[in-house]
Amino acid sequence: MTRTRKTPTRTCVGCGRADEKRGLVRIVRTTDGHIELDPTGKANGRGAYVCPSVECFDAAAGRRRFDSALRVHLHDDDLDRLRRDLETLLNSAAISQQGR
Numbered sequence: 001m002t003r004t005r006k007t008p009t010r011t012c013v014g015c016g017r018a019d020e021k022r023g024l025v026r027i028v029r030t031t032d033g034h035i036e037l038d039p040t041g042k043a044n045g046r047g048a049y050v051c052p053s054v055e056c057f058d059a060a061a062g063r064r065r066f067d068s069a070l071r072v073h074l075h076d077d078d079l080d081r082l083r084r085d086l087e088t089l090l091n092s093a094a095i096s097q098q099g100r
């Protein structure tokens with residue numbers, strides 16, 4: 001028996017790229033039915049993953065991928081809010097990666 005453990009991967013609902021969980025941004029339907037960005041990846045609920053990129057978010061949103069992944073109907077204002085949250089997250093992540 002080998003003890004090799006594959007790192008579990010998740011698939012971006014925008015472009016279909018598979019990556020480690022921490023390489024993707026999780027969007028979660030919380031147990032009380034809200035749709036939130038989940039930067040920690042630890043929130044309870046059904047999740048969908050996208051690359052840390054607005055392009056993939058837009059691709060997924062345009063094809064209604066979140067609806068089927070999360071089994072909800074997302075309204076445009078939900079998508080707008082998530083997109084803004086994602087942009088904020090990406091901006092702060094870019095800054096911290098540069099060590100500033």
Ligand SMILES: [Zn+2]
Nearest residue numbers: 012015051056
């Ligand atoms: Zn992607």
